[in-house]
Amino acid sequence: MPSNIPFRPFHRPAPDISATRKPDGSLIVRSNIPLGNYEANIGAYWRAAADRFPDRAFLVKCSPDDTWPELSYRTASEQSDRISSYLLSRGYGPDKSIMILSSNSFAHATLMMGAVQVGIPVTQLSPSYSLVGNDFTKLKYAVELTEPGMIFAEDGNTYAAAFESLDLSDKDVVTISGKDHGGIRFDDLLGPVDSVSVEAAFSAVTGESLAKILFTSGSTGMPKAVPNTHEMLCAAQKTLEHVSESLDAVNDPTRVLDWLPWHHTYGGNVNFFGIARVCGTLFMDDGKPTPGLFGRTIENLKRISPSRFSTVPAAYSYLADQMEEDEELGHAFFKNVKICQYGGAALSQEMFERMQQLAIKYIGMRIPFGTGWGATETTGTGTAVHWDSEKVGLIGVPTPGITVKILPVGEKLEIRIKGPNVHAGYYKRPDLTAQYFDEEGYYCIGDAVKWVDPDYPEKGMIFDGRVAEDFKLANGTWVSTGSLRLSLIDALDPLARDVVIAGHDRDEVGILVLLTEAMQKKYADQPGALSADGRRIVAPALIEAVQEKISRYNQGNPSPSRRVGRALILAEPLSVDKNEITDKQYINQGAVLSNRADLVALLFADDGSGGVIKLNKNNAMKGDKDVRNEQADTA
Template structure:
């Protein structure tokens, strides 16, 4: 039996909430734990600290071409950061000529990002989908035109040559090829930018970096609207980690060990996870796998070798991980061995996945591992609320973190939430008009989400994410459909078939569901079906269709009226497209993009004489 602390009460600070109720029906929520004024001024302070205090401790590890782990200690990382930063100081860089990183997570990526921040130069990691999955590179071109980078890094650079050629007329920056790249004309190798170290100049620049210095630009995921470059200051990033320390005091005891795939082009993987590791002198193993059928096996291999103390992921990834944990005892034991916290974000975790994870942890280590979440956005760096307690159910996003205020404003029959605090961004880069529209008259950021209380009489039990205000719609009856809550409820009802769901019914009489299926689970419902059976044939199998019809029946029997009861569903063999914006890097489904791109399927769903692919709720079942 493991002796690692898994007791939620001992891991976290008690929830404390203060509420100011206003005459206009709005209210202000604050954390009862104050945020001190003397937290770190810049992210680089953490690297400097651990390079002095624990220079031989493992900081970063990644797989090399031979499949072995390449490792970098804190002392070595600091030495290499100073060398890279020395080169950056010679490149005439600034906020108007930042560093752009096109590649996936890697040790070199981390060193370049840290070196830029060390000397006050913003960096920007851009989603690899913009470079490697696009046909016209339209998003990447817009990114580069806006930023005008002075340095662009890519590894393996040969994979990025079409993208680099497409953006060549749009910038005058130096292209740096990663160390694993083939020699390429027009590029300098990463080894060349590490050849000289001017520590005096670097530390002089480091001393000038302060809370308002721009640390990085991060583009919004585009789940709603066009991606924008969010200014992330040193203050935002440092305030986030200080708030995390206050609500997760267990971090002071044992340096965290992470096995993490979440991309650094997104605030979850970069600002939340990477920074947490460095803040506490932990170790980050860069997972070269991802929650896709092609790359999942890499993640499973890595988790058999490295047992994390905290596991961060998104609901879509847990959909793929849970079946593997269920069938593989070796994986299960390794995964849960030292695990203190299972964390999900990006979307609500379906309740059946929550229950399975609890059951699996009980089986593996004799105790349920704490399962928590938080809420925020790229504009809040990202932490705005944190569920630093064992929630009563999935979907609880917790309470405001220290230093953050939430304004809850009645909107239709929802509570729109707005955010203010030192973690909130100052604006979108070079887009003052969008910046002005993003804040209300009191300076609260208009994040566009809705929340509700788990129990209005007991605010310390936390808030529930209630979807994005812009995703909700009305039926022809005038009744509002709350997409966020219905989506999670429907995924749970259609388990194990549904991996994700898009809710339809705008300006129609009834709700429908476009279902992204979990093909592995669908195959498990069809014993005797050959493993290579095409996806469309699996989805047409009577057992799969019967399970979906049963889920629709369950939803109807639970009642709630036309706004909560879907009448029909359609299983989609084509997975969500990253290039088309249907899914973000972190696995969140863009409802609006799916509905636009698959308008023909929506039409088929509502045809007077539905195609046989449409699954209709059993006749005679009433809400």
């Protein structure tokens, strides 16, 4: 693709960082851009937006029909003040919090806003805690740890089993519809405003005031509870203000289509509060980047033509497939979009190039792509790519206010982080706090990075996997799963949207292949395409295509730590309930390998297991007859 075709203009500051080497070999890297002053109360953002643009839509609920209800800034602010008044009159405060069980909605938004702005903490839980499984272990743990005074769920019938699993004797239970479980409806919270009490409580909030408690994904053991203070939330928004374009809120307001859940830090902190900061409109997407649900996102994009689009990398594969066939979608998507962003995983270079070719086709320019690195513990921010780059896969450089420490750990470079947006410790878990912070107060997230160019740190860092995810082959060779995974996603484009790396203490690397939605549709329903147990796709044409791409990849990657010797193609979707994939579509490699240990054993079996691609040292596929045998078994 010609690199002389310009990017669509989107002003962002050039990297400006300092890097200092310490005697212990670690490198301290920080932004030279001053963070400056920021708000003390995160509620100041939606109050300012309500003053400037009272009738502008703050939230819009997308739906298959044409109703698309809106919540204006004026209405959102007024309802928040009413809810604040109700809560304050009933003794809610810093030590008596609110818990929200259900997903994104207008009521969810205004209840959170009304509580947080007057210093009442809110815990937003994943609906899966209450809707998946029968023992509600995570829900009970969260309730026991945070001790909420009120629990809210949209529908009392939907959440009935979850409510019945809890001791609610000392709690207010609020619902909108269905069984009431305690007699309080959401409308009961919308009484008169006590302006004196609300303003006094709003002014009493400081940066140290607790605003939220968010839970991590809990990929190992119980989820960890992360306290979000007002300082964390406001500092995160200030750093985002520095690395994003100064927008024209009057003539060119931000329009974002977003599906991310608000119990996650990016959806609930970066996006929700960010929209209020820029006085924009957040369209609540009723689609998701999953097979069967992305069609709604496509229809919504046609109607909205957003000015920003942020999603997980898998969604760009779905989107590109559609735009290559649907010119109406292509024109609508690129009409106003100033920047595309991705997170949760790395975007492949191949997908970046595909999107740029489409941008050139529809608007004659390339589109800037941005991403970053952060976690629940860092309020969703930390590093960012805030400049036009020809390369994806970067996580950028520290944003204003952030300091990172880079230190060698084995063959990796571990990254640790400190800043006003970073938590100071886990909620009521001093043992975990001691485990995850070093002696200098840096949060040890467990991620690894490498430099684009070690001599020029301003060119940015590349995510290099989790320090604990790397493994050794039987010959003692280390396998870097992060970089290998990205290379294989590129190599398998457009067949695969992701891969899971296996091979701990094995003789060679093996992979479990996750197909793109288009490939899944093409092959999964073909007669005889599935294995006898229905868990793998064994269609000969697909196996041949995957084998060809792996062979081509292996020719350029002959070392044992990079070469793929075996592969199989998964037919089953990944499970949120089993922590294989989060609500943000991030794949937990360790959980997949653990939950599918039988498939990993099959992958490395030498008994002629059908449907397993096995490549010899010359990259030819071994065992073609096994594929035929598998087909016979399936038939």
